[in-house]
Amino acid sequence: MLVGIDVGGTTTDAVLVEGNSVVKAAYVPTDHDDLLKCLLGALDELVKDVDTRKIERVVLSTTLITxxxxxxxxxxxxxxLIPGPGTNPKDYNLGEACILDGAIDYRGREIDRLKESQIKEAASKISAQGLARIAVVGKFCQRNHAHEQKVGEIMRAALPGAKIELGHRVSGHLNFPRRAATTLLTVATKDKYREFAQAxxxxxRQRKISAPVYILKADGGTLPLDSSVQMPVETIFSGPAASIMGVLALTPAGQTSVIVDIGGTTTDLxxxxxxxxxxxxxxxxxxSLLTHVRAFAVKSVAIGGDSAVDVSDERMTVGPQRKGPAFCMGGPCATxxxxxxxxxxxxxxxAARAEKAMQEVANKLNCSPKEAAQKIVDAVVDKIVAEVGEMFRAWEQEPAYRIWEIMKKERLEAQNVVGVGGGAPPLVPLVASxxxxxxxxxxxxxxxxxIGAAVARPTITLNLHIDTERGEYIVAEDGLTGKVGDRKMTPEQAEKLARKLLDERAERLGIGEYSGEAEVTYxxxxxxxxxxxxxxxxxxxxxxxxxxxLASWRGC
Structure with missing residues (x-):
């Protein structure tokens, strides 16, 4: 049996899956001040009267980092930061930063040395500010770690007990501002995320559940909970990822669909x-920060089933605030x-409370309760339809979409609108129409x-850059480097090395059994x-x- 738990903006949902069937579901209200309580509350409700020894896998989708x-x-x-020439870190919108001299070029060669006195001066400034967490990121240091490592060594000596993260260990991808942002967010969230994972x-264990525990990532893949501690920002936007994986699980394979996930607080497209x-x-x-976290192309819209309805000067607005549950569910205002x-x-x-809520809105709009209700529903549908149109324009700029368009020889149109979430059944037919x-x-x-969390398989990506003249390779995802001896290495040899490195990385992350499914995509x-x-x-x-x-869901 598989367990999937998703922390939504309004409710935390849990399912128990056996084979390709959902055998039980549970729901609890989401308390954003205590997500662990929500997860465990849903889990306890789900496994009541269930032999927990039969649970094979637990997957969590959480809004903790978000x-x-x-x-x-x-x-x-x-x-x-060690930005090198040609860049102005003030343009990156990363906040205050200590800027150091020194530079590495795009091939990984040192073109300007670090100044040790400058590093020590930066350490003194950080100490005076009372900061104990430090992110060190140098431009092109993913291709030569020496500068980041040297700065880290000096900082550790000057600031005993400080927690220091080096950019090349977080991401080896090009794009200095995104690597800096990803490293900054990793350091800022790692300790609290580790506490959550341990709790x-x-x-x-207290519930005698010994099954492996995974967390859903922003790209729809799962990662063992203990491995995710090293990369907490990978779990941001796991909620939207869960809805996409849920649609994959609940609809026929190979379809092209717009997904509309309507919750109580937001709608994800x-x-x-x-x-x-x-x-x-x-x-x-x-x-405002772009990162190196792989994620689905998703847009969250601040409108949902519990969005607050407000009328001022005979002008009605729906959302973006949620003040609580719907009035008919004991909440404070019309929704x-x-x-x-x-x-x-x-x-x-x-029904009586719903009628009362609509009567109050109707009084302000000078119409009947049903007319007021129709205006509200129309406003929600208008908003979602407009946002889908905006997303189409954004999607068309994605390289993967353009390739699909060329291969299919057709432009994207909304053929299917697949609705999930509590607000989907009544609203999605109206949006689709x-x-x-x-x-x-x-x-x-x-x-x-x-369901999407429960049946999502692990994902892993490995980007390998090889410079045969320098005799070096680097893995972008974790900054791993190594030597190569053949200056005339062929693409086939490079792919063989990439597969070996991916197998090793998958083993380190605890998902080695899936590495055989990897394919070359570039x-x-x-x-x-x-x-x-x-x-x-x-x-x-x-x-x-x-x-x-997972193959078991499709009955393969």
Whole structure:
């Protein structure tokens, strides 16, 4: 049996899956001040009268990191940058930073030395600020770690007990500002995330659940909970990822669909192209910062079933605030859920309270309660349809979409609108109708996110850069470096090395059993010529296990 638990903005849902069937579901209200309590509350409700020895796997989808960043509850971090020539760190929107001299070029060669006195001066400044967490990031240091390592050594000696993260260990990808942002967020969230992971592991042991525990990442893959401690920001946006994986699980394979996940607080929009979720080429955007976190191309819209309805000067607004549950569910104000209750689109909540909520809105709009309810529902549908249109324009800029468009020889249109989440059954048919598309609301739509978490398989990506003239390679994901001896290395040899390194990385992360499913998704070779001779090659290989479902779910 598999357990999937998803922490949503309004409720925390859990499912128990056996084979390719959902055998039990549970729901508890989400308390954003105590996510561990929500997860364990849903789990306890789910496994009541269940033999926990039969549980084979537990997967969590949590908003912990998202909330921590949004609410400003991350730990303070000192950012130390070695930007080299040609860049102005003030343009990166990363906040205050200590800027050091020194530079590495794009091939990994030192072109300007560090100044030890300057590093020690920066350490003194950090000490005076009382900061105990430090992110050290140098431009192109993923291709030569020496500067980051040297700064780290001096900082550790000057600041005993400080927690220092080096950028090349967080990400080896090019794009200095994104690597700096990813490192900064990793340091800022790691300690609190580690506390959460340890508390979760302890709680499961107390419940005599010995099954391996995974966390859902932003790219729809799972990672062992203990391994995720080293990369907590990978779990940001795991909620939207869970809804996409849920749709993959609940709809026929190979379809192209717009996903509309309508919760109590927000609506998430995403796209599946011929059975493959669209990834964001720019990585996850955290507030104003672009990062190197692989994530689906998702947009969250601040409107949902519990969005507050407000009327001022005969002008009605719906959202973006959520003040509590719907009025018909005991909440403080009118919401779209109350409107849908009055219109007969849903049966949840108390009908009399819903009518009262609509009467109050109607009095301010000078119309009947049903007319007020229709205006509210229309406003929600208008908002979602408009946002889908905006997302189409954004999706069309994604390289993966453009490749799909060329291969299929057609432009994207909303053929299917698949709705999941508590608000999907009444609203998605209305959205689909406006878009001229077919509406699909699958069975178990309300708990699709938890199902998606339960049956998502692990993902792993490895980007390998080889410089045969220098005789070196580097793995972008974790900064691992090594030597190569053949200056005329072929792409086939490079792919063989990439597969070996991916197998090893998968073993370190505890997902070695899935590495055989990896495939080459990118391969490029550039010959370096001097005079009339080839002096070396630059080879870039990407291998990955893409997002997908456990074979047991499809009954394979």
């Amino acid at each position: 909330n921590m960043i949004a609410e400003g509850k991350t730990d303070p971090v000192a950012l130390v 979760m592991a302890d709680a499961l 995403a796209l599946i192209l011929s059975g493959k979720p669209l990834l964001s080429s720019k990585g996850a955007k955290v507030e 779209p859920t109350d409107a849908m209750r009055v219109l007969g689109l849903t049966s949840v909540g108390d 406006r878009l001229g598309a077919s509406a699909i609301v699958p069975d178990f739509a309300r708990v699709a996110n938890a 391969s490029e070779v550039f010959n370096m010529i001097r005079g009339w001779s080839t002096v070396g090659r630059l080879l870039d290989i990407r291998m990955e296990i893409p997002a997908g479902l």
